[in-house]
Amino acid sequence: MSKGKDKNNQDYSAGNITVLEGLEAVRKRPAMYIGDIGVKGFHHMVWEVVDNSIDEAMAGYCTTIKVEINEDNSVTVTDDGRGIPVDMHEKEGKSALEVVMTVLHAGGKFDKDTYKVSGGLHGVGISVVNALSTELKATVYSRDGKIYEQEYSIGIPKGPVKPVGETDITGTKIQFKPDASIFLLNEFKYDTIATRLRELAFLNAGVRIELVDHREKGDDGEDKQEVFLSEGGLLEFVEYLDAGREKLIPNPIYMEGEKNGVPVQVGLNYNTSYTENVVSYVNNINTIEGGTHVSGFRRALTRTLKAYADKSGILDKQKIEVAGDDFREGLTAIISVKVAEPQFEGQTKTKLGNSDVMGAVETCVSETLQNYLEENPREAKMIVQKVILAAQARHAARKAREMVQRKNVMSGSGLPGKLADCSEKDPAISELYLVEGDSAGGSAKQGRNRKYQAILPLKGKILNVEKAQIHKIYDNEEIKNILTALGVSFGTEDDEKALNIAKLRYHKIVIMTDADIDGSHIRTLILTLFFRYMRELIERGYVYIAQPPLYLIKKGKNERYCFTENDRVKVVQELAPEGKEDSLHIQRYKGLGEMNPEQLWTTTMDPETRNMKQVSVESAAEADHLFSMLMGDEVPPRRDFIEKNAKYAKIDI
Structure with missing residues (x-):
């Protein structure tokens, strides 16, 4: 002190x-x-x-x-x-x-x-x-x-x-x-x-x-x-979140003001990615469901950018209508407001409801952004051109989505051919396993409980959505199969990327991959898809990661499964207290396919004995930083992360 x-x-x-x-x-x-x-x-x-x-x-x-x-x-x-x-x-x-x-x-x-x-x-x-x-x-x-x-x-x-x-x-x-x-x-x-x-x-x-x-x-x-210690505050926060992305404009934009007794701070920047990342806070608490402060920000951003684009004539030659979410593609923004008596609503009570805050944020952002665009015409033009590309991609995504929906209607049930569905129709007690590879998928299909467990084998690595426009998602066979099996869809009149889960067919979605480097990569690709485009499923607690065993240790008729390296050490000490490891048979599982259906059921799928991890988002900002850094285009931040965490890595030989 x-x-x-x-x-x-x-x-x-x-x-x-x-x-x-x-x-x-x-x-x-x-x-x-x-x-x-x-x-x-x-x-x-x-x-x-x-x-x-x-x-x-x-x-x-x-x-x-x-x-x-x-x-x-x-x-x-x-x-x-x-x-x-x-x-x-x-x-x-x-x-x-x-x-x-x-x-x-x-x-x-x-x-x-x-x-x-x-x-x-x-x-x-x-x-x-x-x-x-x-x-x-x-x-x-x-x-x-x-x-x-x-x-x-x-x-x-x-x-x-x-x-x-x-x-x-x-x-x-x-x-x-x-x-x-x-x-x-x-x-x-x-x-x-x-x-x-x-x-x-x-x-x-x-x-x-x-x-x-x-x-x-x-x-x-x-x-x-x-x-x-941050002297730059939100400007440094934006730089931190965007460390793994390629910048569109050289420096973040900072906005600060106090309207109607509500102090407002906003930091934003544009990058070359295809996702929107808006993180909002009220009195330092992350409002993960947004609220009136986010609504005020989006209204101001859309109105001010559109007014500038119309005035500059950049949109005159475009035959495609520009929508609100086009202005937010490739946007990273942090909104922080201080409210004396915040009112909350929403599923997790983290959605701000104070109506006066919307106007305060909208006024502050509109005034500052308008001045920025006038004073920085080069950056303003780059942002508007990015908006036009987003609009073109959105129209391409709509056509691709409509094509998928037409194919589903023509093929009857519309469910993927590889899906081994369950007989249960109540989503609350139905489970979908996304399984790496046909071999493991075959074992899972044989070992599962057919009443409430469905299996969808995935072939190879799905598309890295961190570096792809949304219409590319509909062209990827494995992602189409995941979306179709889940029963979810994208797109409303107001937001092409909005997730519709009204027909979600499973309330437990389990990612089950091998315990090797490739398995970890596939798991991360699937998690990136859920975080970027189906985050609501994570926030509702529907997404899980299966924990198959790493080892099977045998001594005579005594068989023990080990799920961590620490488990292995403890079991070895227990079964061979005198240090005679050669008296044990230790099998290292590198792939799910190495287990027979009964073993896979007992260790990984039986609700009585399995050990699954529920996926949650402790900090939306930190999760965004990690996904963009690990899965984005910029190599140096990823290299720094690997070097810093190398001592925790396990290398499979």
């Missing part, structure tokens, strides 16, 4: 802490408060604590935040903000610190005069973290020059708030250890935390965020650590 601006003259005290309700239900129904008790909920504990520090940064009183993952898998978050108030809370008759830590929805963010906006807009308060932790220690470096501490166990104070020393700095330090009896895991993922902290650094320019992992040593022998 460090000395910051003078915080002593700020009226942030016990009187600013508002109490809404108690903690009774948190431990009984934790998923109601943190989403789930799996990976997301476990890491949400960190986000709740970090959000409080970010609130201080947004209010202008914090410049440095440090997050430490400790050896015992506890987490420490330290900031140099004003420090949580420790004086007596008039209504509760106890220290304000104890109120904040033990009463649900008690905090300064519910007092408009303390925090105009709050990063924890879905937040339920640090008290929930306290209730779900076996141990929590709060340390406050107070503005009165003293250090105060209070310790808790499952939300209950072990003693009163007490002074433990003197200080000439201010800030708050929270150390907590999640309750292992509540959560399904007890180990924090470094990459998950790093991704969120990197995102927060981009969204809060100038705030230094440090991450230290005391569980792992770096190449220099020191604890693994990273520092996230």
